[in-house]
Amino acid sequence: MAKLESTLTNMLLSLGGIALVASALLGFAYQATKGPIAEANQRILENAIKLVSPSDLKESKLGDMYMLPGGKDSLACYPVMDASGKLVVTAISTYTDEGFSGRFKIMVGFAPDGTIVNTAVLSHAETPGLGDKMDKSKADWSVQFNGKNPETYKLTVTKDGGDVDAITAATISSRAFCDATDRAYTAYMKGGRHE
Template identity: 45%
Template sequence: MGKKLESSFKNMVLVLFLVTLISSAAVGVVNSFTSGLIEKVQIEKQTQAIRAVVPTFDNDPMTEKYTVKPSENEEEVEFYPAKQNGELVGTAIKTYTNDGFGGKIELMVGFTPDGTIYNYSVLSHKETPGLGSKMDTWFVKGAKGDITGKTPGTKGLQVSKDGGDVDAITAATISSRAFLDAVNRAAKALEKDTKQK
């Protein structure tokens, strides 16, 4: 039988250091194996979102990505131009709002070249399940809050409670306002964009 380690402060610190070192090394190894896969999954999710929000295209919008600042005090939003035979057929814009009931909401909103909303995809949110989380389907074509075919322009879209013409999600007006804030941010950036003009 091996010799028992004396229980002293020095030995406890040494054991704690070794446990921490081994744990850190294990986390590092797992991270190195999974980081590439996680990045690949995120890129694929974003590519699918682009395909869902703009008309059919034959270029690679991910490689033609650029950013636009909607206004001086806002973060940049990402533009993904979709082209068919070299001609712009739509622009997917990765936009955001920090005003959601549960915090930040990220969307991919697709616009036709004239600034009309073609479609959208919710990339991430922390809204209340069964209420604000309904934004995935509430604003799509044919639904009660349908925003497709609308042109926000500089005025932007608003829920009917605020004098606009978009029906808010039942019992989730804050989430609806936040959703439209993200859409309006994308529309404002589209108006400022000089590459498409």
């Protein structure tokens, strides 16, 4: 087949036709991957909730998610019950805009009295090798929050007069982590369910 000439009709037909086929293909791909993407996100969420629950909790039930106001955005809260239906931990997805490379999101689990059970990083763009040490898969830094109650435990880095040891050479990321945790704590104590 000879190559088409660059006449106006040919150009319009060819460009239009290809754009049409491309968008049809995209629509199809979107429909096909919609389910798996939702599933993948759900898996990540459930995994994070599990990470911030007590590790000895064998059987658990996920309660209804509710939203709390916190800063510019609202925070999603996921209550986790044990087998008897008693509230054990509330996993709160929180964020900070104070990060070194903009916003990052973490999940914090609170016992009904506000004690921090555990934390997990959901998404971040902090510097590899420095700020990303807040992620448990990289370093044990965030373990220091576990079992602390922010009522008596000051959620700022020691440099600012708080109780949190900052990550070496990543004070900004550490401050941001505290900011996110504090946002979740304040919101939870103000409006969260405690039983």
